[in-house]
Amino acid sequence: MAKVAISKLEPPVDEDKVYEAVKNAVDLLGGIEKFVKPGEKVLIKPNLVRPAPPPTTTDRRVIRAVALLVKEAGGKPIIGEGTAAMTLLWREEMDSDDVLFLTGMYKIAEEVGGEVVPFDKEGKFYGRIVDVPGGVVLRKANIAEIALEVDKIIPVPVMKCSMEGGGVTLCIKDLHALVDPYTDRLKFHRSDLWQKLVDIVKVVRDKIKLCVIDGIKAMEGDGPIYGDPVDMNVILAGDDPVATDAIGSLVMGFDDPLREIGPIAIAHADGLGIGDPSKIEVVGAKIEDVRKKLKKASCEILAGIFPNxxxxxxxxxxxxxxxxxxxxxxxxxxxxxxxxxxxxxxxxxxxxxxxxxxxxxxxxxxxxxxxxxxxxxxxxxxxxxxxxxxxxxxxxxxxxxxxxxxxxxxxxxxxxxxxxxxxxxxxxxxxxxx
Ligand code: SF4
Structure with missing residues (x-):
């Protein structure tokens, strides 16, 4: 049975409390030693979609806490990201290294004794084309080299509603950044996006034993960029990315992830994890104690939001x-x-x-x-x-x-x-x- 832990934070939230909340959630799953062995290289994958504060991006205190835990288990923390193609190509025109710097990742790596690896730098993506086992939309994918090299991957998304991501952007969507932003990230971005996200997970699923969701400040409404912040003060950790997303979506006010969140339903059907909440063990705080009914994102509604x-x-x-x-x-x-x-x-x-x-x-x-x-x-x-x-x-x-x-x-x-x-x-x- 998949297991997801919920750790509640009491405001005011500071760095120590965030560390304790992340550690508590991971301990409830059996402790970091269960997921990271001494000497292992561990890719910590935050959501740094653009150079903006939370909830657009994962709270750096959560990333720091995860990096510290990896270090304590004897692993080597590597913070890696490939920022959104929109940020890279058409908006801020920054590469992933700029975004990692501006969001403070190099400082964390320095403090903790880890490394930062941008998936792309100065117009070049560092990846390798691999077969996607059981790929439906993506049969081959150009995957960030570092994701293929490491022993483990820990997705650390921030809790956001998403217009395109099927309602939420959590662990499954976080891994979209593993593919080449100049090719695979842009392709299959229509109604086939949800299946593509699931296909990407197939390449690295064996390396994902632990997931952490930053729910300190969530984004409701038209995320992942244009939504509004909501204080949730919660950390989730899970041993299955699909289950972690499913419980995350319940915390965000969804009622039935298998009916409401496309990528969770597809990942569940494709056997990548458990998306059915009745088959997931939830430990720590109760869902109803932290749940908030967030305003949903919508691709549909234009009139009413935009004048003229x-x-x-x-x-x-x-x-x-x-x-x-x-x-x-x-x-x-x-x-x-x-x-x-x-x-x-x-x-x-x-x-x-x-x-x-x-x-x-x-x-x-x-x-x-x-x-x-x-x-x-x-x-x-x-x-x-x-x-x-x-x-x-x-x-x-x-x-x-x-x-x-x-x-x-x-x-x-x-x-x-x-x-x-x-x-x-x-x-x-x-x-x-x-
Ligand atoms: S409606 Fe837009 S996204 Fe969909 S197939 Fe046509 S051009 Fe592509």
Whole structure:
């Protein structure tokens, strides 16, 4: 039977209390010596999606605690990360080494006596192409070399709701960073993303004996980046990544991970762990003592959250909707949507998916606002209508789905006649800087 331990923290939370909570949770599973043997190399994999404080990223105190425990067991802690492709390529334009530095990982390694290994540096990903055993979407994957070299991997995600990750981003989603951000990370990012996440776990499943979830400050709403912080003050540890995610999702207010969280259901079905809470032993604090009903993330809802937009939806999968949302959050943060859009173009008319229902005369769209053809499906479907008839009066954003949030926001601003500066789109987000 899979086992998950819950350790509650009493505020105010400090470094010592975090260490005690992580140690307590691991002790409830049998102690760190059960999971790490002397001399073993242990990859500690936090969630450092971009250079921002918790809950966007794992609390450094939790990573420190895990590294200390590994050291105490005689293991060699290695903190490794491959930051989001969005951070790497299209937003802050920082590589994983920058993000590891800005989030304080080098300081932890220095204090504890460990190592930091970025999965990519200066435009190069350090990986090896391997077969994915039982891979459904990914049959081969370019996996970070360090993940293949180490004896153990400990995922240490922060508790976040997620638009694309199937409701939550916990241990399974955390391991997406193991694949090449220039190829495998971008591919299969449509409705096939959940299966891809599970396929990645298949490569390293044997090395994952312990997982730790940082639930000190969780993110609710449109995570993993645009949600809101919620104090949860809880640490989870588990001996099975699927079970740890399942109990984590219950703590976050979900009721049935096998029905509500896609990657957990697929991982359970593919035999990577136990996603059924009735078959998981929970020790330590009770779920109901730490559970909060977090606001869920959604790819679906655009109107109501964003002013002055119209969405014309063809056969559109959730990925295009999620990336329209990411783009809109960037514009919303700048005040473009509420002030500039009505003044300059009326509304932003997003068109996505296969065969969207358009007016007979596509010029009618211009009476509503600025047409934005989003994603390859819509580009192909509207070629003879919007592209041939409206030409430069519309914005065209290719991709399946289009990921380049910064560029997309800039394209829309440019079409509206707004000035562009390189970093302005991101100024509203809290960011660590050099
Ligand atoms: S372009 Fe089409 S298939 Fe690709 S993510 Fe968008 S809707 Fe899905």
């Amino acid at each position: 937009i119209v969405f014309i939806e063809g056969g559109c999968c959730r990925a295009c909707k999620a990336w329209i949302k990411f783009t809109l959050y960037a514009l919303k943060g700048e005040g473009v949507l509420d002030k500039e859009v009505p003044k300059r173009v009326g509304k932003l008319v997003f068109i996505a998916g296969v065969d969207p229902s358009l007016p007979e005369d596509p010029k009618e769209l211009l009476k509503i606002g600025l047409p934005i053809v989003f994603g390859d499906c819509a580009l192909y479907s509207t070629k003879s209508t919007i592209f041939w008839q409206l030409r430069e009066k519309a914005v065209y954003i290719p991709g399946c789905p289009p990921f380049a949030v910064g560029n997309q926001a800039r394209l829309i601003k440019k079409a509206m006649g707004l000035p562009i500066t390189k970093r302005e789109a991101w100024g509203f987000l809290p960011t660590y800087t050099h």
